[in-house]
Amino acid sequence: MANFETLPAPLQAMIQTGMLEREFEEGLDSILAYRRLALMETIPNRIGETITRTRTGRKTPVTTAMNPANNNAPSGSGSGFGGLDNGLTPSDASIEQYIFSMFQYGDSTDVDLLSDLVTIANNLIRVSRNNGVQAAQSLERIARKKIYGAYLGGNTRVRTDIAASTTTTCAVDDIRGFQTVLVNGVPTTVSGTNTLTVYETSVSGGVTQTLVVSGVVASGTNYSSAPDGISGTLTFAAATAPVNGDALVAINAPQIIRPGGHITTAQMNGSDTLTLGYLLDAQTILRNNGVPTMPDGTYHVLLDNQSERQLWSDQDFKVLFAGREQSEEYKNARIYSLLGLTFIPTTESYVQLKGATGATGASAINVNIRRVLIAGAEALIEGDFEGLENWLARQSVNAIGDVTLVNNVAHIFRSPLDRLQQWMSLSWTWIGDFAIPTDLTATTSIIPTASNALYKRAVVIETAG
Numbered sequence: 001m002a003n004f005e006t007l008p009a010p011l012q013a014m015i016q017t018g019m020l021e022r023e024f025e026e027g028l029d030s031i032l033a034y035r036r037l038a039l040m041e042t043i044p045n046r047i048g049e050t051i052t053r054t055r056t057g058r059k060t061p062v063t064t065a066m067n068p069a070n071n072n073a074p075s076g077s078g079s080g081f082g083g084l085d086n087g088l089t090p091s092d093a094s095i096e097q098y099i100f101s102m103f104q105y106g107d108s109t110d111v112d113l114l115s116d117l118v119t120i121a122n123n124l125i126r127v128s129r130n131n132g133v134q135a136a137q138s139l140e141r142i143a144r145k146k147i148y149g150a151y152l153g154g155n156t157r158v159r160t161d162i163a164a165s166t167t168t169t170c171a172v173d174d175i176r177g178f179q180t181v182l183v184n185g186v187p188t189t190v191s192g193t194n195t196l197t198v199y200e201t202s203v204s205g206g207v208t209q210t211l212v213v214s215g216v217v218a219s220g221t222n223y224s225s226a227p228d229g230i231s232g233t234l235t236f237a238a239a240t241a242p243v244n245g246d247a248l249v250a251i252n253a254p255q256i257i258r259p260g261g262h263i264t265t266a267q268m269n270g271s272d273t274l275t276l277g278y279l280l281d282a283q284t285i286l287r288n289n290g291v292p293t294m295p296d297g298t299y300h301v302l303l304d305n306q307s308e309r310q311l312w313s314d315q316d317f318k319v320l321f322a323g324r325e326q327s328e329e330y331k332n333a334r335i336y337s338l339l340g341l342t343f344i345p346t347t348e349s350y351v352q353l354k355g356a357t358g359a360t361g362a363s364a365i366n367v368n369i370r371r372v373l374i375a376g377a378e379a380l381i382e383g384d385f386e387g388l389e390n391w392l393a394r395q396s397v398n399a400i401g402d403v404t405l406v407n408n409v410a411h412i413f414r415s416p417l418d419r420l421q422q423w424m425s426l427s428w429t430w431i432g433d434f435a436i437p438t439d440l441t442a443t444t445s446i447i448p449t450a451s452n453a454l455y456k457r458a459v460v461i462e463t464a465g
Contacts, residue, residue: 032140034144045387061446096437097187110424139409150177151459152460154250156178157266158170158243158248166241173226179216181252200247214235252452252453257285257462259462265462274307274372274465275316283299286459291377310463349372376457377457410429412429414426439454
């Protein structure tokens with residue numbers, strides 16, 4: 001075995017120098033859920049790296065009768081009435097746009113085919129499966145970051161531990177949702193020309209006022225306590241200096257449900273757990289906004305196991321299942337579908353640890369925070385780059401490997417190129433993006449029960465645990 005003593009340390013343990021089981025036992029895998037929300041679209045090649053999709057809004061209903069005098073006779077008939085337009089003024093629906101930015105992701109592993117002959121099991125299969133698991137989890141994290149970035153956006157709090165507030169600036173825990181506004185349906189950077197209205201609400205001895213934000217800058221060092229959040233500074237027209245811990249909510253922010261009527265994450269305490277009532281509140285918000293259900297006819301609830309466990313202690317839940325010990329839910333200790341909601345447990349749910357960012361006073365996080373996402377159809381859209389499986393199949397290109405497309409991820413198996421024909425390369429790559437469609441044009445004039453939120457197709461519930 002002397003020939004293999006120089007192998008990398010991770011491979012040496014796989015060489016059978018004694019009595020070992022001739023198989024690789026599987027490690028623990030994360031339970032994925034967020035990418036399953038996505039409606040998949042193919043992004044055509046040869047049209048650039050950034051793709052803008054346009055969604056049309058609805059026209060406002062007409063409830064006023066036309067004037068008969070404008071509809072009786074055409075202009076020039078001598079009657080003095082009407083005209084070619086019959087008294088009508090043409091109108092059109094507003095539009096909204098969302099953007100895919102094509103980025104490439106990937107990773108690779110090399111396998112020594114010669115040493116593979118003396119390992120306890122097929123190392124090539126082990127590496128191939130591991131690459132597939134890594135690819136799936138990578139896309140899961142990208143999808144999760146996108147959807148939470150939108151539905152946690154526009155909701156933050158003042159943090160004077162980052163920088164002191166002035167009459168025109170304040171530091172905040174998370175600038176996501178404050179950076180752009182829609183101008184004629186197009187996402188546009190907040191500026192002195194395109195301002196954003198933000199409401200400050202007092203938490204404890206603070207200030208309640210309206211701010212007109214004209215600039216947003218990210219911090220040089222990120223202090224945000226929010227999952228994938230970005231701390232920074234808001235610049236606004238002259239006002240009273242914002243106070244530490246006060247809530248800042250953009251006029252078009254999605255609604256976040258917090259137990260006890262809390263208006264910031266920092267107010268949460270240990271008794272703020274998940275209940276059926278909060279899930280039904282989220283369902284009501286989605287229905288009021290006219291959000292269609294998922295293809296199975298329900299809204300999907302993505303939650304971790306701790307949040308699901310909290311439901312079993314909820315009094316409404318206990319009453320609902322009183323005397324039903326033979327139900328599938330009680331027999332399996334798992335909630336599947338309930339009250340028009342389908343429950344999807346995941347180990348990828350965000351858990352925000354208390355005290356992790358050094359915030360002080362009214363802006364400090366004093367308990368672990370969990371976040372449950374309730375989503376309807378098209379809350380998330382996945383854009384996959386076209387032709388990822390056959391970019392090598394063209395004239396004058398002699399491919400030296402095989403490309404297999406699995407769930408829109410390309411897995412590349414490259415033949416050994418070294419002198420001894422010994423090292424094989426296994427790689428994966430994905431080119432695409434996840435987009436969050438806006439629904440700002442669904443105003444109360446179109447849907448009377450709708451909210452002002454820029455994003456309406458999902459709701460986040462924050463709980464402690």
